[in-house]
Amino acid sequence: MPDLQSVLDEIATDLKTASERGAVASYIPELAKVDPGQFGIAVLTPDGVVHSAGDANVAFSIQSISKVFTLTLALGQVGDILWNRVGREPSGNPFNSIVQLEYEHGIPRNPLINAGALVVTDVILAGYKPREAIGLILSFMRSLAGDDSIIIDVDVARSEEETGFRNRALANYMKAYDNIRHPVEMTTGVYFHQCAIAMSCRQLAVAGSFLAGQGRHPLTGNKVVSAERARRINAVMLTCGHYDGSGEFAFRVGIPGKSGVGGGILAIVPGKASIAVWSPGLNKVGNSLLGSRALERLAKAMDWSIFGP
Ligand code: GLN
Structure with missing residues (x-):
């Protein structure tokens, strides 16, 4: 070797x-x-x-690497019932695609594309304020990395907030099927911050x-x-x-x-x-x-x- x-x-x-x-x-x-x-x-x-x-x-x-960790966190919070709201099949489509949501009635193909990750973040948000959910995700990353100096790049988070129309569209579309349970701005806000972890x-x-x-x-x-x-x-x-x-x-x-x-x-x-x-x-x-x-x-x-x- x-x-x-x-x-x-x-x-x-x-x-x-x-x-x-x-x-x-x-x-x-x-x-x-x-x-x-x-x-x-x-x-x-x-x-x-x-x-x-x-x-x-x-x-x-x-x-999007954050999606692995939010998936881990959400499974820890609610267990395998998470899979009622998000699938486990490859999408064969770009990460920010919206097309399959129509055929699959607002259930995203998997948790590692944007639509699926938004649902996972929405699950994590239950019972928390957005700020607390962001804190929970950041603390999870810090404890796994053994490093409390890890931060969220606020410029990147703001940049995503300013341009994240597609993600808002995905969240709105899924909300029509009750698969986003919080106000869209709350769920996307937490999602933008988890993506902006540096x-x-x-x-x-x-x-x-x-x-x-x-x-x-x-x-x-x-x-x-x-x-x-x-x-x-x-x-x-x-x-x-x-x-x-x-x-x-x-x-x-x-x-x-x-x-x-x-x-x-x-x-x-x-x-x-x-x-x-x-x-x-x-x-x-x-x-x-x-x-x-x-x-x-x-x-x-x-x-x-x-x-x-
Ligand atoms: N924050 C990015 C987005 O939502 C994440 C996408 C990615 O890393 N593929 O568009």
């Missing part, structure tokens, strides 16, 4: 200077300001050691590590979720975590992963590694171009595809 640190160093050195880098998301104006020349990667192994390379300590907007690859790899450890966090020893729930969240990440690029990601990389339009990807190798990679330029379906390439190289070098060598 090759040495993990050497593999990461090699990937980071190559990709830091790659000429083809994809396009930084511009529909959220604040994200368009990010320097596309950055690349970072961090891997937490079950022994509790974090290996990293490149810009692994630079905080970026986690965006974290580094190192913090994210640590935060996601319970998914690689059958639900147990390797650094704290805490059981975050049951082994069954961790397995199921990983299954949803594999099938739905890259929107209409999920099949391609499974084909090329072969592990559960969740991307965000900030250019980050959290990827899980059950029993072996929690990986966070970041490069802001996106491919045509909105997933990090170099992040996906890096994971393809890493999984191949370490023999980490869940489908075998």
Whole structure:
């Protein structure tokens, strides 16, 4: 087996200077300001050691990666009845698509597209004020990452508030089917803030590590979720975590992963590694171009595809 640190160093050195880098998301104006020349990667192994390379300590907007954590939180709050309000099938459509909601009577295809994540956030909101729900999500991220310095980038949150018409449309449409139970502005407001959480690859790899450890966090020893729930969240990440690029990601990389339009990807190798990679330029379906390439190289070098060598 090759040495993990050497593999990461090699990937980071190559990709830091790659000429083809994809396009930084511009529909959220604040994200368009990010320097596309950055690349970072961090891997937490079950022994509790974090290996990293490149810009692994630079905080970026986690965006849709937050959906994995809000899903975990909502399942913890209400259990499997959550699945009455959101499906578990890949959408085959862009992350912000509205079309399937009509055929499926306001039930989103899965919790990792925008419509599904809005429902999950609406579930978390029950019994809380928006500010409290935002606090709950942020505290969850901080405790999983073991780092209280993690914050919400208020400029990104404001930028999303100002431009999030599609997300409001999704929420309004689902509200017509009573699948959004709070005022639309409340649910979208919390959602915009969870997307605007800023974290580094190192913090994210640590935060996601319970998914690689059958639900147990390797650094704290805490059981975050049951082994069954961790397995199921990983299954949803594999099938739905890259929107209409999920099949391609499974084909090329072969592990559960969740991307965000900030250019980050959290990827899980059950029993072996929690990986966070970041490069802001996106491919045509909105997933990090170099992040996906890096994971393809890493999984191949370490023999980490869940489908075998
Ligand atoms: N905040 C973004 C949005 O709602 C998240 C999308 C993403 O990361 N794919 O559009």
